[in-house]
Amino acid sequence: MKIETVESATRPQRIAPHSHVKGLGIGDDGKALPVGAGLVGQDQAREAASIVVDLIKAKKMAGRAVLFAGPPGTGKTALALAISSELGPKVPFCPMVGSEVYSAEVKPTEVLMENFRRAIGLRIKEIKEVYEGEVTELTPEETEDTLGGYGKTISHVIIGLKTRKGTKQLRLDPTIYESLQKEKVEVGDVIYIEANTGAVKRVGRSDTFATEFDLEAEEYVPVPSGDVHKKKEIIQDVTLHDLDMANARPQGGQDIVSVMGTLMKPKKTEITEKLRKEINKVVNKYIDQGVAELVPGVLFIDEVHMLNLECFTYLNRALESTLSPIVIFATNRGHCTIRGTEIQSPHGIPLDLLDRIMIIKLTPYGTEDMQQILKIRAEIEGIPIDDDSLSQLAILGTKTTLRYVVQLLTPSFLLAKINGRESVSTTEIEEINELFMDAKTSAKVLMAQTDKFLK
Numbered sequence: 001m002k003i004e005t006v007e008s009a010t011r012p013q014r015i016a017p018h019s020h021v022k023g024l025g026i027g028d029d030g031k032a033l034p035v036g037a038g039l040v041g042q043d044q045a046r047e048a049a050s051i052v053v054d055l056i057k058a059k060k061m062a063g064r065a066v067l068f069a070g071p072p073g074t075g076k077t078a079l080a081l082a083i084s085s086e087l088g089p090k091v092p093f094c095p096m097v098g099s100e101v102y103s104a105e106v107k108p109t110e111v112l113m114e115n116f117r118r119a120i121g122l123r124i125k126e127i128k129e130v131y132e133g134e135v136t137e138l139t140p141e142e143t144e145d146t147l148g149g150y151g152k153t154i155s156h157v158i159i160g161l162k163t164r165k166g167t168k169q170l171r172l173d174p175t176i177y178e179s180l181q182k183e184k185v186e187v188g189d190v191i192y193i194e195a196n197t198g199a200v201k202r203v204g205r206s207d208t209f210a211t212e213f214d215l216e217a218e219e220y221v222p223v224p225s226g227d228v229h230k231k232k233e234i235i236q237d238v239t240l241h242d243l244d245m246a247n248a249r250p251q252g253g254q255d256i257v258s259v260m261g262t263l264m265k266p267k268k269t270e271i272t273e274k275l276r277k278e279i280n281k282v283v284n285k286y287i288d289q290g291v292a293e294l295v296p297g298v299l300f301i302d303e304v305h306m307l308n309l310e311c312f313t314y315l316n317r318a319l320e321s322t323l324s325p326i327v328i329f330a331t332n333r334g335h336c337t338i339r340g341t342e343i344q345s346p347h348g349i350p351l352d353l354l355d356r357i358m359i360i361k362l363t364p365y366g367t368e369d370m371q372q373i374l375k376i377r378a379e380i381e382g383i384p385i386d387d388d389s390l391s392q393l394a395i396l397g398t399k400t401t402l403r404y405v406v407q408l409l410t411p412s413f414l415l416a417k418i419n420g421r422e423s424v425s426t427t428e429i430e431e432i433n434e435l436f437m438d439a440k441t442s443a444k445v446l447m448a449q450t451d452k453f454l455k
């Protein structure tokens with residue numbers, strides 16, 4: 001093993017605005033912790049969000065919608081992401097921004113539909129006939145190319161598989177050799193091969209090969225027990241969109257299972273309404289038979305006021321359908337016109353849709369909460385800053401927005417370095433506030449100097 005690989009493992013992560021949010025930070029009593037999982041304050045909204053999480057987990061939430069409403073920088077996006085991490089990676093979470101629906105190529109409702117289907121998961125349980133074990137031998141047998149020339153073709157592959165009960169040697173079709181190479185299977189790996197389809201899955205490396213230094217990103221698994229040739233329950237998590245994609249390819253079969261192996265092949269083909277109906281039919285059949293289980297996930301539409309009337313009408317209808325995810329909206333708008341109309345409505349959302357939404361209100365932060373959030377952000381971004389400066393920033397934040405002051409952290413640290421300091425002090429905060437402007441101040445300046453700008 002090379003030493004260089006060790007270094008790269010500790011490479012600092014790119015800092016995203018919500019990287020400190022790890023969950024909702026709710027205590028055992030169902031109350032929000034003062035500071036928990038990266039979140040500060042906003043107790044009621046967090047508790048409400050936690051109830052939503054419980055509803056989703058209990059599968060009582062499908063077809064309903066939640067709206068996070070509040071002024072800019074009150075943590076709407078942060079809370080939605082916290083819900084996603086509370087739900088865990090097995091529940092699909094599809095984030096989008098309202099304006100994403102306006103693309104030159106497809107209709108807005110088509111984009112919405114696609115994202116709806118990305119947010120609906122299907123857990124498929126299948127009992128399959130497999131060959132499973134640790135690879136003890138992997139030899140492709142070659143023959144002279146029948147067409148002449150220099151090339152050799154592989155006539156078949158010999159694989160030795162070992163379990164704790166015994167070993168077996170298989171003589172397999174050359175097509176499997178390709179799948180073996182794709183999965184990068186080597187001697188010492190634990191794999192299984194589906195008997196019907198010949199699909200190869202690498203489970204991990206056999207733990208008899210586990211080294212003391214587990215610096216490699218390698219998963220060690222025990223040598224399987226039982227026979228090499230057996231029936232095994234295989235669980236796959238896919239979304240309806242995955243199924244659409246897999247079946248949109250020309251040669252796509254009718255059977256979902258046959259198509260599983262072909263997932264994730266990047267090839268853009270059109271998904272038609274007819275195909276979706278077809279897939280829904282098969283999915284419903286599978287659910288009835290108990291082969292598959294529906295996992296309604298979350299579709300998060302940020303800046304929902306960017307959607308137009310057509311989209312809202314679509315949403316109304318889509319929420320009623322049997323295959324519907326949980327929809328979470330967020331907006332920072334108050335009363336405004338609905339896009340594409342002259343109608344004024346709260347949050348720019350038509351009243352009939354608003355009527356079926358549970359609204360979670362977020363309120364602006366006080367200085368204390370703001371200071372605490374700034375402290376967490378400063379730690380995450382690795383910025384040394386004293387308490388005085390933090391409280392000064394927090395005061396500035398109450399006059400502007402939280403996001404604005406969070407954004408000032410890094411520039412003020414750069415300024416501190418220029419000033420020859422190790423950490424951010426109040427001088428830098430004052431200086432940086434002179435250099436940049438927040439949205440509200442900028443708007444004021446524009447109003448005052450309208451005659452000086454071009455129109």
Ligand SMILES: Nc1ncnc2c1ncn2[C@@H]1O[C@H](COP(=O)(O)OP(=O)(O)OP(=O)(O)O)[C@@H](O)[C@H]1O
Nearest residue numbers: 017018038039040072073074075076077078332403
């Ligand atoms: N309660 C909180 N605890 C910790 N961090 C927070 C909290 N609320 C917001 N933040 C952080 O503050 C920043 C701004 O919040 P966020 O982007 O969620 O605001 P928003 O309500 O979505 O605003 P907008 O309406 O402008 O989209 C983000 O970096 C977010 O992670």
Ligand SMILES: [Mg+2]
Nearest residue numbers: 076077302330
């Ligand atoms: Mg936001």
